[in-house]
Amino acid sequence: MTRLLMILGLVFPLCTIGQHTLTVQVTNIPNAHAGEPIYITGNFNRWNPAEETMALKKNTDGTYGISVLLKDVPSDRLEFKFTRGDWHTSECTTEGRLEGPRLATLDRDTTITCQIEGWRDDFPASTASPNVHLLDSAFYIPQLDRQRKIWIYLPEDYAASGKRYPVLYMQDGQHLFDEATSQGRIGPIEWGVDEVIDTAKEKCIVVAINHQTDYKDRVPEYYFHTNAEYPEVEGPRYLEFIAKTLKPYIDSHYRTLPDKAHTGLAGSSMGGLITFYGGLAYPDVFGTLGVFSPSIWLDYGNIEKELTALTTIANIHTQRYYFYAGMSENRLKPDSTFVHMHDDVQRTIGLLQKAADPEIKLSAREDGRHGALYWREAFPAFYDWFIAGTQKSVH
Missing domain, CATH: 3.40.50.1820 (Alpha/Beta hydrolase fold, catalytic domain)
Incomplete structure (x- = not known):
């Protein structure tokens, strides 16, 4: 999966904790589920997959975005994912498998551009082998x-x-x-x-x-x-x-x-x-x-x-x-x-x-x-x- 296309900001070797504005732009999403809300969740909101204040807004050009002030996030490890409201509707790979969180630094006001390849609920729920x-x-x-x-x-x-x-x-x-x-x-x-x-x-x-x-x-x-x-x-x-x-x-x-x-x-x-x-x-x-x-x-x-x-x-x-x-x-x-x-x-x-x-x-x-x-x-x-x-x- 294209995990992170662009991060603007410096990477410092020492971890600090502060507050910075995170701006996220999602430039490409699957065609299915048009009109449904998209949320960002991560280590900044206790991984709540449907926090209303973390809902992305649809832009006139069809992309989605959000700009939010985040507090008390370690500067060396911002972790986040996208969902449509719960973990069953989490983003996934084009093959339908879940991956770990996206990672970024947040040591200053930061803009991140991402793509979402798929939604987990568009694939079979079970991933178990026939064995x-x-x-x-x-x-x-x-x-x-x-x-x-x-x-x-x-x-x-x-x-x-x-x-x-x-x-x-x-x-x-x-x-x-x-x-x-x-x-x-x-x-x-x-x-x-x-x-x-x-x-x-x-x-x-x-x-x-x-x-x-x-x-x-x-x-x-x-x-x-x-x-x-x-x-x-x-x-x-x-x-x-x-x-x-x-x-x-x-x-x-x-x-x-x-x-x-x-x-x-x-x-x-x-x-x-x-x-x-x-x-x-x-x-x-x-x-x-x-x-x-x-x-x-x-x-x-x-x-x-x-x-x-x-x-x-x-x-x-x-x-x-x-x-x-x-x-x-x-x-x-x-x-x-x-x-x-x-x-x-x-x-x-x-x-x-x-x-x-x-x-x-x-x-x-x-x-x-x-x-x-x-x-x-x-x-x-x-x-x-x-x-x-x-x-x-x-x-």
Whole structure:
């Protein structure tokens, strides 16, 4: 997509915050939906896709534009997108796929000229591969006495090959395969897990467990230790469900390679945190852990305590841990202190190495931030690493 045709303004290496006038001109839009309002949304209005004050005005020459005074936007990173009022009507590529936000600097009054290539709702809502199937719309979790939607990705040749496959269990199943079920701060961007495996030489089975429908209910399910904000958490029982209920079911109903070396667990953010604990709690079950942007800053120092009191060092030593962290993932902790994701991950890696010294790989992206856009771009390298590890154990 032609992301940005012109930016007038200087780029300074140091970030400042101030107020400047942003003028946006859209010179080309798809012919469909003529007359419908077009909105600009971004990190200047908490990504509200339909704020009336951010509606573009149609000019006499058929172009659209807006001029608005923006306050408190980091000068080095203005982020924005266009919508027609909600995320389902967001701008997209000519192929109908969502992309990350447009980027610009805003260190002075700035004019930007853009083109919109397509609208997402003019394309099929689902982006899932035919190899993605609904395992169960209400799989029972006895440990938590609740039901959950679970998806399964089966390689294209599964029915005919007679082969057995490694299995990767993943958190937050809504966001892995399909834009139609995804949600996110900057729109429903999915990981593209299915597309990655569709085109990979070596395949695996993926079991994707949806999180709780309400995000506030997702949090205690992904906490392993209690804390001041959550005196009751469900993470240990959730992990027990995966290891002792779901995995045995999958192994008995599908042609899997059920041993530890061919079994992985992966997740991001709070899902990354519970994935890490899953590796520590069940080192005889999960051989590879994909820990993407783990929310260590929300864990009240419990990881440090856990890693200094390990009793299953031998099994953890034979595991493989893949960490991903964005160098620009800066988060505000509950105690109002400011932390850097990369620092948290580096510290955790050091403690893990000292405690059990498993195989560890760190992928750090310099401009990486917190969100599915970055996890989508990080997943292919993790998948190759996961598969490479399983192949070491084939013979």
